[in-house]
Amino acid sequence: MAGRVQDKVVLVTGAGGGLGRGFCRSLAAEGAIVVATDRDLRLAEAAAAEANGTALPLDVTEDGAWAAAIAAVTERFGRLDGLVNNAGVAILKSIEETTLADWRLTIGVNLDGVFLGCKHAIGLMKATGGSIVNVSSVSGLIGGHNLAAYNASKGGVRLLTKSVALHCARAGYGIRCNSVHPSFVDTPMVDAMIAGTDDPERARQRLVRQVPLGRIATPEDIAPLVLYLLSDESRFVTGSEMVVDGGVTAG
Template identity: 40%
Template sequence: MGDGGARIAVVTGGGRGIGRAVVDRLHADGSKVVTCGRSARPGDLDAGVFWVQADVARTADAARVVAAAAEFGHVSVLVNNAGIQLEKTVRDTTDDDWSLVMDVNCKGVFNMCREVLPDMIERGGSIVNLGSISGLVSDPSMAIYNASKGFVHALTRSIAVDHGPMVRCNAVCPGWIMTNMAESGFVLSKEPSRAKADAIARHPARRFGTPDDVANAIAWLVSEQAGFVTGQCFTIDGGLTAASPLQPGLF
């Protein structure tokens, strides 16, 4: 089932948010994109994108996604976007909470990388994992989510070191990107609108990010232009983590 030499890309969690922006961007760039999610195919997904209903935390499902993509040819791009956010401290986190977050955010990324690596090691490829600034600085009341992103960053470096030069592996670390997941973080505040305004003021870019901001970076990372880039975690946060708590407008 060849596709005329088009690059074959797998994007997990491509139904909405950042994942959907990545799917749309890679598809627009000419890739044959295979994406997946735990729900049914979104009705507005481009007809040229192949959908697999799957839970990548399940080893068999991850294998099924990659096998479906391999029907089109060599899978040379993997973007691990699927993830779950949980707003709890360590004290309040249950065993079920742990399994829910770690299975998707950690095991899911591991499963997908393990599935594509044998072929990529032989024929080349690029992996981009979705980390987060939450793996660099800790968001309050999101303990195991923060920890799961630290895992993603470390796994990214290990894959780059162990499987270069044929495989490049990088991570992007988004900050406040306006998706449903980000909105749920503001709901934790006693005054969500005030918390959002304060957060914007702390960004040198003076805005929150968009899914397209992340998709643009990923498109570059999987391109030949980034051929000397591997093992890196790229922060995409409008300068949030670079800034001092002291705001210039107050001085």
């Protein structure tokens, strides 16, 4: 039986992290041809191995690296049906604590990276159409006292997504673009945040208490939404901000 994204060529950035690996696995299980990319090639290779896919090195902040990755996809597959702009970094600091270097790193990966990804992918995708999924966060919808740069980057992704969606619709490219907004997910990113606190167990419990559904998500809780947006089931969905947060932003 054909999968929900059968034979679609899908590139995932930051594929070696917790969410990226989960996305690659679920895409492969539904028939996609996965191109797993990461700044760290060994992590990309591990993700590709689980998804029977291809690994490429890609630092999303580098224009030239994007050009090389898209050229490799063009040469190997001749088309790109899906892009998941997933690579991201988080620094837990208030506006007063955030240095200019923190700000530039966060905006560089989380916002410049998504900008470059959309720009480069559209060049190839517009020949055949496709779907771009930008991984934002609940932090792109609501603020946090210690998330100054992260909030700014993820809020930027939310509205950049809408501009890309409207441009592609107007141009008649057949490219859709949507953002997804998870709350806390059990990945190395959250592990690092918790590990950096005085009392990691209490910090974890504090996160759990913020989630009406009473737990931290797993990558498998988020992957079905990304799968949906990459599949043709979402053919009339573009410019949307899709929340998958256990109820965090409902109250």
